[in-house]
Amino acid sequence: MKQLFLFFALLISTLQIHSQENLPTDYLSKEFHKGRREAFRNLMPANSVAVIFSYPERVFSKDINYNFHQNPDLFYLSGYKEPDAVLILFKEVQGTEKYNEILFVREKNASREMWTGRRLGVDGGKSKLGITTVYNGKDFKDFTIDLKKFDKIIYDNIPTDISNDKSGFDLYGLLETFKTKAGITIEDKTSVDLFTNITNSLREIKTPEEMDLMRKTVKLSCIAHNEVMKAVGPDMSENEADGIHAYIHRHYGAEGEGYPPIVGAGANGCILHYGENNSTKIDNQLLLMDVGSEYHGYSADVTRTIPANGKFTEEQKAIYQLVYEAQEEVFKICKPGTPIQNLTQKSKEIVAAGLIKLGIITDPKDVRIYYPHGCSHFLGLDVHDKGNYMGNLKENMILTVEPGIYIPANSKCDKKWWNIGVRIEDDIAITKDSYENLSAESPRKWQDVEKLATQKSNFNEMKFPKI
Numbered sequence: 001m002k003q004l005f006l007f008f009a010l011l012i013s014t015l016q017i018h019s020q021e022n023l024p025t026d027y028l029s030k031e032f033h034k035g036r037r038e039a040f041r042n043l044m045p046a047n048s049v050a051v052i053f054s055y056p057e058r059v060f061s062k063d064i065n066y067n068f069h070q071n072p073d074l075f076y077l078s079g080y081k082e083p084d085a086v087l088i089l090f091k092e093v094q095g096t097e098k099y100n101e102i103l104f105v106r107e108k109n110a111s112r113e114m115w116t117g118r119r120l121g122v123d124g125g126k127s128k129l130g131i132t133t134v135y136n137g138k139d140f141k142d143f144t145i146d147l148k149k150f151d152k153i154i155y156d157n158i159p160t161d162i163s164n165d166k167s168g169f170d171l172y173g174l175l176e177t178f179k180t181k182a183g184i185t186i187e188d189k190t191s192v193d194l195f196t197n198i199t200n201s202l203r204e205i206k207t208p209e210e211m212d213l214m215r216k217t218v219k220l221s222c223i224a225h226n227e228v229m230k231a232v233g234p235d236m237s238e239n240e241a242d243g244i245h246a247y248i249h250r251h252y253g254a255e256g257e258g259y260p261p262i263v264g265a266g267a268n269g270c271i272l273h274y275g276e277n278n279s280t281k282i283d284n285q286l287l288l289m290d291v292g293s294e295y296h297g298y299s300a301d302v303t304r305t306i307p308a309n310g311k312f313t314e315e316q317k318a319i320y321q322l323v324y325e326a327q328e329e330v331f332k333i334c335k336p337g338t339p340i341q342n343l344t345q346k347s348k349e350i351v352a353a354g355l356i357k358l359g360i361i362t363d364p365k366d367v368r369i370y371y372p373h374g375c376s377h378f379l380g381l382d383v384h385d386k387g388n389y390m391g392n393l394k395e396n397m398i399l400t401v402e403p404g405i406y407i408p409a410n411s412k413c414d415k416k417w418w419n420i421g422v423r424i425e426d427d428i429a430i431t432k433d434s435y436e437n438l439s440a441e442s443p444r445k446w447q448d449v450e451k452l453a454t455q456k457s458n459f460n461e462m463k464f465p466k467i
Contacts, residue, residue, distance in 0.1 A: 030130035072381035204387030217295035231457035258299025269421030303425030
């Protein structure tokens, strides 16, 4: 028994030592997350409590899970990245221990950590996250806390499609304990709305620390787009173009992509959320690439549309130029005070007028046939980030500007326009009196796209065995 104890002690010590080696140095600090908790607390009404849960784990195949992605709100407020956790924030200081927040986490477990990775545990939650009051998840059930005494319990939508490992302290068990302690039988819409309003108002405005991460994730996404512009050719597959993006993202330290990449050639580019990326040849078609990295939780969202052979046809160029002009007109009104809805309205006015001029539609209302989506959304911890879409632009918001035109085969227009899909999407930060295009490093003008396509890519020189 003593030998077994020493083995696990050595294993835990080894894991702790190696967990400190060669990690990125630009993660958000514990001071950032503490500041976000204070900002959240300042927006809570008197005698209230907020309860924020981790996201559930999801099955990829049989007994293999997808890589876990934390609930962005829990990450924003704590920095905790593991499943089976709950953060509780109090408006006022509680108890004789004088705490105003509690974090319940997964318990340290040497044997499980050998299989599925290191866990912070209670001590790590205190030292790494800077939260004073931390307990294991199994302690939540017997923890003395009367949630019913508060005038308002603030929480997000409660998930119902989660697995139950019967332990009582996985996410399912934590949720059941919460509902019992809070006396909840039916989800309270006003509680959910209040949670949404608070997180919308906080997350729509980016702090300087968030701005740094957003600049980096957008920049490396632009580098990836530019490399594909140089490397692309008619014989390249959609999947190969997708792979170049993925390689460059990871080369610069991104954990992955902020959403499933959309890499569609020709007719596939007319499918807004095309995801197969499996066409074996792009041929002499347009390639629409909507791909953005996720760097330390923050997602870019950049779209470029390029000709596979390096030259736009006259029809492709006409549609591309119209989308570009719509984007340029939207940029002109991107400043504090502009209603966010005006961005979509302005872009649709420009696209409608252009489609009429090209003879593709005759009624401005029909613009929705070929441009069916909005022009802008918030960007940050979620690719479609939280914020008040019915409000006005404010300094330090980050949004996309992404007009598009999609003309699938058999559309009611001249066949020469069929299977042309174009979207140009940039990520902008609202400044004191204007905007900054964070993705300006990747060319948008058709002339600049064609010019970059003449350059050689490092990927053009790569040779692999045939299979």
